[in-house]
Amino acid sequence: MKNLVILGAGTAGTMMANHLSKKLSKNDWQITVVDQHKTHYYQPGFLFLPFDIYTEDQVKKDGTKFVPKSVNYIQKKIELIQPEANSVKLEGGESLGYDILIVATGSTIAPDETEGMDGPMWHKNIFDFYTYEGAKGLRDKLREFEGGKLVVHITEMPIKCPVAPLEFAFLADSYFKNKGMRDKVDITYVTPLDGAFTKPRAAKALDYLLNEKNINEVTSFNIERVDYENNKIIDYADVEVEYDLLVTVPTNMGDSVIERSGLGDDLNFIPTHKGTLQSKEYENMFVIGDATNIPTSKAGSVAHFEAEILTDNILSYIKGDELEEEFDGHANCFVETGNGKALLIDFNYEHEPVEGTFPIPGIGPLRLLKESRFNHMGKLAFRWVYWNMLLKGVPIPFVPAKMNEKGKKLETVNS
Amino acid sequence: MKKMIAQREIDVNEEGYLLDFSQWNREVGQELAAEKNITLTDRHWEVIDYLQDKHHKEEALSIRGIKKSGVINVKEFYSLFPGGPLKVSTLIAGIPKPKSCI
């Protein structure tokens, strides 16, 4: 009997457990998944929780229900990965040997990377919405917010779901409009980037929307510290932005187990071959989802595309065949723009976000880079798709892992 | 796009970044710096050497990387290359503008 061990039962780990349990012979392979939590959080829902659009129960479920019965689920913290010994150490001292390891430990926020962020005002008037606790605390804060300066801020790139903070700003605009108090709230969007998004084409469309919604924009802002006593953030060029309520996306980093095991880069992301998802250092180690250092967005949709390709590659690896460099960096995300509308962007390693329709070229129904009500429905439907199809590894109709270039106005990324 | 810099014809992109590092030399660097009203001191050159070295090793450049470089702290980096230090210093160093990640 051989062992395949998956570290992390988040979006990517759960999908891999489902895919592989169908493909690997149960007589030859035992699949084991390890996660510290029993609860599986629907992280995209953390964007909606603060605005009372989703309830707490809509964003969390018992994660073990999404893992097939034939898979051994261990609920423990992972202490150390020891690739030289093909072994993983769990809390309490237990060791797990493996023939193949899949690392899917994701990324988390690290507010302690910025001076003053994690201080006495954390979750008082400085909030994140990238964790369940942060999003829920922020919901309570917003319910009683009487107005003032709301600053939506990104600490440094890369962050998972890079459009989420922008969506937060758009949704805040609608939220306060609906409460009849938009005139009492001054919204400012602060980013280390040159514009609203990492890809210039999408940035143009999004900058336009910020302007239209009366959201101020401060760009190229590299934060040095939070002055929590005087309620302002200060950057290295001494630019200051004042806030009454700071909603920040702290530095995103891979889990500390990656650092302890000496496997990551500066941000604890694991050097990974971008086409095959094999670790650059160990041939029986594969990395998927937010835990990799590959140059595409850290998003559930990306993990979904990766999972299909990684499944094939693991089967090839077991057979001793050459791995195919299939993954093209395909990412797509719905961008909530408020007032019940959204836009959809779609891109890969080579191409800028494109204008067109998705998933059926020329027909849609979703429109890329244009605001529409249908896109918003798509984003909300994504929650259902996530729990009922994505995690279980059911292919989503019409959405192939590799980007479809038909029906889109493509523009090559110039580097 | 072609541009005359230090009496040499050099290929640049629309933002003025060199497309071919082999066309770069210290005079080119000095002239590019002058266009940004920067006079290069030894300290600037140390930073430029560091950036070029990172670039040749294909390591991504970031403010975080600068912080950990041991070559310079971020405050000084801002004062040497005012107005977006990574953008300005990479332009002078003849290497691509760091992709602001994804």
Ligand SMILES: Cc1cc2nc3c(=O)[nH]c(=O)nc-3n(C[C@H](O)[C@H](O)[C@H](O)COP(=O)(O)OP(=O)(O)OC[C@H]3O[C@@H](n4cnc5c(N)ncnc54)[C@H](O)[C@@H]3O)c2cc1C
């Ligand atoms: C606010 C927000 C909005 C988002 N919106 C979207 C969206 O609209 N569309 C989209 O596609 N994506 C979105 N995302 C991103 C998406 O949620 C992530 O990219 C995706 O969940 C990544 O999957 P993963 O499996 O790599 O990591 P995760 O799902 O984070 O899973 C990692 C798992 O590993 C476990 N783990 C880590 N370290 C250890 C350890 N040492 N011991 C034991 N267990 C460990 C964790 O407990 C966790 O369960 C959003 C994210 C956020 C925060």
